[in-house]
Amino acid sequence: MFVRKFATALTFAVATAGVALAQSPTRIQQFNAWGAYSYQANNSKVCYVLSVPKEKAPAGVDHGDIFFLVSQRPGQNISYEPQAMMGYPLQENSKVNVVIDGRTFVMFTKGNSAWVENAAEEPALVAAMKTGKDMSVKATSRRGTGTSYSYSLSGISAALKQIETCK
Template sequence: MFVRSSVTALAILLASSGLANAQSPTRIEQFRAWGAYSYKSNGGTVCYVLSVPTAKEPASVNHGDIFFVVSQRPGQNISYEPQAMMGYPMKGDSKVNVTIDNKNFVLFVKDSSAWVENAAEEPALVAAMRGGSTMTVKATSARGTATSYTYSLSGISAALQKIQNCN
C-alpha cells in the first residue's frame, strides 16, 4: 500500500512541479511512517520526505491519494518546504489547517495542493513535526466536503536528517 501510494505521489509531485525533464524518483530509505526520496531535475537534485495518512475522515467519501511532503531543493534555495497533496481539487478560497499538538498552521490552496501561507512559518511547522507524534490536516473539497487526515510523525526526524545534505 505505502509503496503504491508513494509511486503515485512521486508522479503527482513531478507533474505538479512542472518538471517535465525530471527523472523518476528513487526511494533513499524508509523511516517508519516517512519515506525519503530524491530525483534529478534540470541538472540539480530534489529530495523530499513523504507520508500517507493513518486515518481519513469522513470514511464515506473517496479521498483519492493523499500525501504530506516536505521537500528540499538546494539548487533553488528551498529548504524543507511542507506541502499537503490531496487526491481531489480543494475549494479555491479555502485554507488548509495543520495542527500538531497545540500548534496551528494555515496553508493556502491551489488546485489539489496547499503550502504554508506565510513562508516564514515553514521552519516552525517542520520543527513542530519533528517534536510531535501526530499531525492533523483539515481541508475542504471543491464540492464543499470537510475532510480530515491524521498522520503519524514517527520517523519524520530521521527522514529529514537523511535529506539534509541533498545534492
C-alpha cells in the same frame, strides 16, 4: 500495500511538481511512516520526504491519493518546504489547517495543493513535525466537503536528516 501507496505517492508527487525530469525519482530509504526520495530536475537535485495519512474522514468519500511532503530544492534556494497534496481540487480561497500538539499552521490553497501561508513559519512547522507525535490536516474540497487526515510523525526526523545534505 504501504510500499504500493508510496510508489503511487512518488509518481503523483513528481507528476504534479510541474518540472521536467531528467530521471525518475528514487526512494532513498523508508523511515517508519515517512520515505525519503530524490530526483534530478533542470540540472539540480530535488529531495523530499513524504507520508500518507493513517486515517481519512469522512468515511464513504473518495479522497483519492493524499500526501504530505517536505521538499528541499537547493537549485531553487528552497529548503524544507512543507506541502499538502490532495486527491481532489481544493475550494478556491480556502485554507488548510495543519495541527500538531495543539498548534495550528495555516496553508493557502491552489488546485489540489496547499503551502504554508506565512513562509516564515515553515521552519516552525517542520520543527513541530520533528517533535510531535501526530499531525492532523483539515481541508475543504471544491464541492464544499470538509475533510480531515491524521498522519503519524514516526520517522519524520530521520527522513529529514536523510535529505539534509541534498545538493
